[in-house]
Amino acid sequence: MEPFSFACSSSLDFPVSIRIINLEGDEVTCPFSTLLDRADLRHTGSVQSAHSDLQVTVQLWAGSKPWTVPVQTAYKAFRTERRWNEWLTLPMDYSTLPSNAQLAITLWDLAPAGADGLAGPIVPFGGTTLRLFDGDNQLQKGRQKCRVHRHRAADGYNNSTTPSTPDARDSRRRGGGGGNQAPVSKDADELERMEKLFKKHEMGEMPRVDWLDQLVFRGFEKRGVEAARSSLKTSQRQRQRDAQHDAQAAVASSSLSRFVLNVELPRFDFPVVFADHEYPPPALFSDRPLSGSGSGSHSALVPRPPADVPFGPGINGPDRDGLGSGPGPGPGPGLDLGLGLGPGPGPGPGPGDDRLIRVFDPEVAAKDNPAETKHRRLVRSQHRHGVLDKDLKPNAAVRDELATIMAYSPTHVLLPEEKDLVWKFRYHLTREKKALTKFVKSVNWADAAESKQAVQVLARWTDMDVDDALELLGPSFDHSAVRAFAVNRLRKADDHELLLYLLQLVQALRYEHIVATDDGDDGDDDDDDDNDNPNHDNDNPNQASDSSSLARFLIARAADSFLLCNYFYWYLMVECDDDRSQAKGPGPAPPSVFSKVAFDLMKALDGRADGREYRRTLKRQAEWVATLSRLSVEVKGLNKSIAGRTEHVKHFLADGRNELVTIDPPLPLPLDPTVLITGAVPDDAVVFKSSLHPIKVAFRTRDPHAPAYAVLFKTGDDLRQDQLVIQIISLMDALLQRENLDLKLSPYKILATSTTAGLSQFVPSTTFSALAHRHPRAPALAYLRANNPDAAGPLGLRKDALDTFLKSCAGYCVVTYLLGVGDRHLDNLLLAPDGRFFHADFGFILGRDPKPFAPAVKLSREMVEAMGGPASPHYRQFKSYAALAFGALRKNSHLVLNLFALMVDANIPDIRLEPDKAVAKVQDRFDLDVPEADAVRKLDRVIEDNLHAMVPVVMDKIHELVQAFRA
Template identity: 50%
Template sequence: MEAFSFATSSALDKLAVHVRIDRLDGHQKPIPYSVLLKRPDLRHRASNISSHSELYVTAQIWADSKPLTVPVQTAYKPFKHARIWNEWLALPIAYANLPASAQLAITVWDLSPAEDTESNLHAIPFGGTTISLFDKDNTLQKGRQRCRVHRFKAADGLSGTTTPWVIPPARKGRQETVAECVVDEQVAEMQRLQELLKKQEMGDIPQNPWLDSLLFRKMTKIQNEALKAEAAAQARHSRAYAKETNGDGRKEDEDAAAQELFYLDIELPRFDHAIVFTDQEYPPPPISTIRLASESEIRLRPPPEVSFGPGIANGHGDAEIGRLIRIYDPEIGRELNPAEAKHRRLMRSQQTDSLDRDRKPDVGTRDQLNSIMAYGPLQELTAEERDIMWKYRYYLLKDKRALTKFIKSVQWNDSLEARQAVPIIGKWAEIDVDDALELLGERFSHPAVRAYAVERLKKADDDELLLYLLQLVQALKYEVSGEGDDSSLARFLVTRSVNSFTLGNFLHWYLMVEISDFSEFQTDEFRELFARVEYDFMSELSKTPEGEEMKNTLKRQGELLTILNKVAKDIRFSRGDRPSKIAHLKKYLAEPKNELAVIDPPLPLPLDPSVQITGVYADDCNVLKSSLMPLILNFKTSTNTKYPIIFKVGDDLRQDQLVIQIIMLMDRLLRKENLDLKLTPYRILATSTSAGALQFIPSTSLAAAITKYKGSLLAYLRANNPDDTAPLGVRKEAMDTYIKSCAGYCVITYLLGIGDRHLDNLLLTPSGAFFHVDFGYILGRDPKPFAPSMKLCKEMIEGMGGNTHPNYSQFKEYAFEAWAALRKQGRLVLNLFALMQGSNVEGIRVEREGVVRKVEERLWVGMSEEESMGRFERLIEESVQSWGPVLIDWAHGFVQNLRR
C-alpha cells in the first residue's frame, strides 16, 4: 500500500471551525402577476425588487439532528454586480470536538419590510444548504465546495436533511429526451471544470497566469449556460408533474421556485495532510459495589437478567452465577450527593460566627466528638459528623486532635466555606508532626491547608526532618500551585536543605533517583516536577557563600558513584570465576588513574555524609556470591577507620531504603519511650533506579552460624562472647542485646509485613545484635506458601536458652513494650505510608490503594490495649508452634545447597 499521511481531528483541539462564504450564483425569474395578486407581500422582498439585493448568510453546526453552536452571521455588504461576500466565518467549536455526523447548515436570508405571514419575522429564508463536514471515509472536507441552494427553505441540520448540498441523480426510470441529454453533458462539463479548478487551488496543477485568465472567462460562460440549461430542464420537469394548484397561490410560488436554480460557493480550510476523524475515548463509568449473592441465595430465586457494563468481564465459571454481576450505578461516580451538598450549604449559611463562638455541646454530643477524635487517618466522616465538627469548631479550637477532622469536614470547593475555614485554622492549637504529615497527603489539595502543615514542619529539627524527607519528596506530587509559582513544600525543602549539608545531600539524591526513573509508572509531569525542584535547589545554593562548595561536593559524589557504577557493571558482566573477578576489582581500584585509591580533598560519603572518605583500600575488597555480584568496598575515612559498604548494580533499592527509613523512625520512637532494643538500621541509599549503596555490617547469617556450630545459635553466642560466670555461658551484655534485638525486629517486621524470611536473610553480629536484610517483599506479600505473620523460629528461641528459660519471658516482655509503644505512634506510621502511595516502590505500586489499609490492619486500630496485648501474645505463640517456617527454611536450604 502507498503511504498515507494524515492527522487526527483530536489534534486540532485549539483550532475553531472556519468556513469562507464566497458567492451566490443562479438565475431568478420575475414572479407572475397572478401570484402577486394572491401574495402581495412578495412584491416587497428585496430579492424580488433587485437581482443584486443585499442578502446575508448564517452558518451553524448541527449533529444528530441537534444544533451544536449558535449561528454565525456575515457582515452587511452591498452588492453591485454579483452577490460576492468573500468572508471567513469562525464558528464557536474546535475541530477536535466535532462528532463524525457534524453538518454545516448555511442559510441565505432575504429581507422584507413586511413581516412574513408564517414566521412573523422580517428575515425570510432565500434558500438553504447543508453540507457534511466529514465525507463517507470520515475525512474532513476541505477546499472549494459548490452547494445547491434550496429556495425558500432555511437549512436544517437533521440527519435526513431536506436541504442537501448535492442532489442525488434521478433514477433512470424512463427514456431521456435529447434536450435532457444535452443538459446532463453541460452540467457534467461544468463539474469537471470545477474539479480541475479545485486541483489547481490545491497545487496539484501548475498555474499559468495568461492562460488561466482566458480559461476563467470561458468557465464563467460555460457555468452560466449550464445553470440556464439546468434550470430550464427543471422547469420542464416541474410542469410535467405539476397537475394540482393551490387556491392561495402557494403552488404557483413553489412552481416558480422550482424553475430557479442557485448555487452557493463556499471554501473550507485546507491542511497539509488529510484530517481523519478520531473519537475521544472516555474511561468506563464507575461501577457500584453491590454485594454478589451467595450460592444459597442463587438457588432460592432465579438470577436477574443483567447485561454486562463497560469494562466488566464474566470471570465466573458457572454461567448462572456469571449473570449476577455488578451493575452500573451513575450515582456512585458522584463525589458528593447533591441533596447532601445543598443541605450542608443551607445549614452552614444559617450559622453565624457570633452564635457559633459561644456554642457548647451537651454530654451526648461531647461523647460523639471524642469518638470522632479517636478516628484513624483512614476513617471517613459521615455527613452528620462533618456538620457536628463545623458546628462546634470554636469549641474544639484547643484540641489539637480535632484539626484534621475539622479540615475533612470543610467542603473546600465551596469558596465561601473555604474563606470561613482558613482563618480558623490559624487559631487552632498546634498539631503534632503526624497530623501535619497527614495534611500533606493527596486528599488535601487546598494551598492554605498545605501551607499550614509546612509551617508546623518548620519547627522540626534537621534530625527529625531527615526521618520524613523520603516521604516529603513524594508529597511534592500532591502539591497544587499556580502557574509559574512553586509550592510551599518545595520552598521549605529547598530552604532547609541549603542550610544543612546532610539534608541537602539526601534531598539531592532522592530527587536524582526520581528524575532518572523513566519507567511506565513515572509520568513526564512528575519527572519535570522533580527536575524543577532540583533546579531551584541548585539555584539557591549559588546564592549562599558555601553554596558553590556544596554544589562541587555533590558533583564529586556523582562522579564517584558513576565510577563505582561502571566498575560494578564490568565485574558483573565480565567472564571468569569469582576469584578472577575479585582480582580484577583490586587491580582497578589500585590504579591511580581511576582516582579511587586516593580521594583528595576528603569527600562526604553519599550514604553517610557525616563520614569523610579519603580513598579505598584496594586490597581489602570482595565480590559477594550472588547473581548480581555486588561489591564490598572498604573506604578510608579521615579518622583512619574503615567504612565498609556494599555497592550493587541491577537492583532497585528504593523499597529497601523505605523499610530501613521506617525502622530508623521506629528505633527513634522506641528510644523516646526509654526502650533501646539494640536495632541495627544500617544505611541504604538508592543512587538510581538500578543501583545503590548499603552499609556493610560484619555479621553471619543464621544459616551459616547454625551450620558452623552444629545447629546451635547459643553456641555461636557463647563462642564470641564467653563468660563462664554468666547464665548459659554468654556474656550478659551480648545476651541482652540478642534478646532485645530479636524482640524489636519481630514486632517491626510484623507491622511492615516483611515477607520471604529465611535463615539466610536473618543476620547476627558477634556482639549479639540480630537484624534482618533483603526487603524484597513487604506489606504481607510473600513468595512462599504458609508463611507466618511473624518470623520467630525455633533457632532464634534456642539462642535465648529455649522457651522455658527466663530469657524467653524477658523477650516477650520487650516485645509487648515495643508493640504498645509503636501502636501509640500508629498515626505517624500510617501517614508516612499514605505519602508513599504515589511512589514507584514496587511493593507499594502493586496495590496503591490498599497500602495504608494493610498497615492499619496490622496495628489493630480500634482495638483496646488489653485486647491487643492478648492477641499479640497469641500471635507470638502461634509463630513459635507453626510448622510452616520449618518447612520453608528446609526447602530454602535445600535449594541453596543445589546451587552451590
C-alpha cells in the same frame, strides 16, 4: 485423576489475531431472468467473474456491541482461487476479552452502485461470525472452517444470524431435507467428524503414523470432492425449481451458503481457558473529594448510604397504588414509598408485580441531594451561625461523640453527620491538636464562603503533631492554605527529625501545585564554577518552587544543612531517573516536578557561598557513584570466577586514574555524609557470589583511628523498597527511644542512587545459616558464647550481650510483623558479635511472600535456643519486650500510616501492585479497631503459633538444600 495443564486467558497480554487463508466454493451462475429483475446484481464483481477480487474485514464484537474498529486485508488480485494468507491483528488483547467475544468477518464485493448505508462501491459478498471461546469456555485455536452467509454482512450480535457453524435447525434440515431446503449429502456428517480429527492431528493431539496418515488424507480428499459435486448438483436443481416460481425465491436460494472461509487462529502449547476475577457488587457513590478538601484532581469516590428513592402512585400495582385502604408506611393510605415493592417490610415484590423489575441506577446517588446541599449551606452560613458557633460548648454526650471522631484512623471516612458536628464545634476544637485533620476533612473547600471561614479558623488552632502535618501534605488535601499550614509545623522540626520524614516529604512534592518551567533540569550536569551560564541567573523570578510552600521549605532547609542537602539531592535524582525510565515515546522526557525542584535547589545553592561548595561536593559524589557503577557493570560482564572478578575489582581500585584509591579533598559519603572518606582499601574488596555480583569496598576515613567504612554497591536492582523499610525501622527506633525503650535495633544505612543502583552499609555479622553449619547444636547461643564469654553470666555469656539479643529480637519481630516482611529464611537473619540481631533483604513486604504458608513473625528455633528455650525466663522477657514495643508503636500508628500514604504513588514494587490497599495492610497489623490488650494478646498468639509451626522449619530446610544445589 490425570493432571490437566492449561493457561488462563487473563494472562495472555498480546493482541487478538487471525489469519485469512482462502475461500472455498463455487458460485452458481445467476439466471438472466434474475439479473433482469435485480439491477443491483448485474454489475457486481462476483457475477462477472468466478474469482473476482474480494476484501475481508474483521471486527471484534462482544455483548452485541463492537469493541474495535474493523481491520481489513490488503488488496490482492485473484486468478484461479481466492487466497489471501494474511494475518490481521486487532487492537485488543486476549486478557481483556469477555467469554462472549466473537469475530465478525465480512467479505466485500465490488459494485458500481454500492449498497444502502455503505460508503463506496461495495456490497457484502457474505459474512460469518466466529466465536473465540467454545462451549467449554476454551479459546479456539488452529484452522477453522467458517460458513459464509451470502449477500449478508457479518452480524456480531449475541444471537447472530450469520454463525460460522450451522445451528440445530440446519442440522435437522440437513438430515431430513424437509420443506423446500436443499438436502445435503448424507456423508456430510462423516466429513465434519473427520475435519475435527484432522484439526487434532494438526495440533499434535493425536499420534502421527505417516503411511496411515497419507492413505486417510487421500481418501478424505476424494470423498470431499464427491460430496462437493453432489451438493452442487443438488443446489442447481433446487435453484432451477425456485427460479420457476419467482426471482425473489431465486435470490433467497442463492443465499444458501455454498462457500466456506478458511481461517487460522493462533496456536498455544496448552489449552487456554477463559478466566476473570469476581467483580464486587455495584455500590452507590458520591463524586466528592476524599477529605472534602477541594474539587481538584485528587478527589476520590466515597461510598455513601443508598438514597431513598420514592416510587410514584401506581407503580406497586392496582392493589397498592394508594387508592385502596389499609395502613401504609407512606404519606397516603397504603402508599409504598420505600425501595421494596411489597406492602410489608420485606424487600421482595409481592403478587402482581411480575411486570416490574428492579434496575440498578448509579446516577440515583451520584450527585448530592439539592435539599441537603442547601441545608448544609444554611447551617454553615457565617451570617446566620458564625457568631453563635464561637460560644458553643458540647455537652457530655457530644463530647464523647467528638472523642470517638478524633480517635478515627487517618484512613477513616467521615459521615456527613460527623462532618457537620465537627464544623458546629470547630471553635471549641481549636484547642485539640488531634482535631485539626478531622476539621479539614469536614470543610467543603469548593465553597468559597466556607473555605474562607475555615482558613480563619486554622489561624486559631493550636500546634499539631508532625503526623497530622504529614497527613495534610497527602493527595487528599490540595488547598494551598492547608498545605502551607502543615509546612509551618514542619519548620519547628530540627534537622534530625526532618531527616526521618524526608523520603516521604520528597514524595509529597508530586501533590504540590508547582508551575511548569522550561529551564528545569536535574541539576547534576553543569559546571559549578561557570557563573556566566544564563541558567544560573539568580534573579530569575520564575522558579518552579515559588508556587509550592513545601518545595520552598525543603530547598531552604537543604541550603542551610549539607546533611539534609545530601539526602534531598539523591532522593530527587532517583525520582528524576524514575521519570525518565517511565517516559514513553521518542525524544527527551518532559520536565517532571522533581526535575524542576532539583533545578531550583541548584539555583538556591548558587546564591550562597557555602551553597556553591555544597554543589561542588554533590557533583563529586555523582562522579564517585558513576565510577562505582562502571566498575559494577564491568564485573557483571566478566566471564570469570569469583576470585577472578575480585582481582579485577582490586586492580580497578588501585588504579590511580579512577580516583578511588586516594580521594583529596575528603569526600562526604553519600550513604552517610557525616563520614568523610579519603580513599579505598583495594585489598579488602570482595565480590559476592550472586546473580548481581555486589561489590564490597572499604574506604579509609579522615579519622586515622577509626576503622574503614565498608559499603556494598550493586547495579541491576531497585533498592528503593529496602530504603523505605530501613527508613521506617529507623523511625520506629526513634519512637521507641522516646518511650525510653531502647531495643537495640540499629538499622544499617542504605541509599538508592538510581532506579537500578545503590549502596548500603556493610555491618560485620554472620548469617544464621552460616552459624548452623559452624555449630550444629544451638548455633546462635554458641556464637554468642564465643564472642561474649562469661561463665558466671546467664547461659554462659555476658548479661549485656544476652539483653541486647533479647531486645533486638523483640524489636525486629514486631517491626517485621507490622510491615509484613516476607521471604524470611536463615540467610537474611544476621547476628553481630555484640549480640545485635537484625534482618536484611526486604524484597517482599506488606504480606507478600514467595513461599506458601509463610509465618507472620519469623522466630526460628535457633533464636529461641539462644534465649534458653521456650520455658526459660529469658524467652518470657523477650515476649515482654515485644509487647511493650508493639504497644508503643501502636500509639504512633497514625504517623506510620501517614508515611505509607505518602508513598502510595511512589514506584515501590510491593506498593505498586496494590496501591489502594498498601495503607490498609499496615493498619490491619496494628489492630486499631480493638483495645490494646486484645491486640497484644493477638501478637502473643502469633508468636506462639510460629514457634510451634512445622512449615517454617520445612521451608528453611528446602531453602538450605536449594542454596547448596546452586553452590
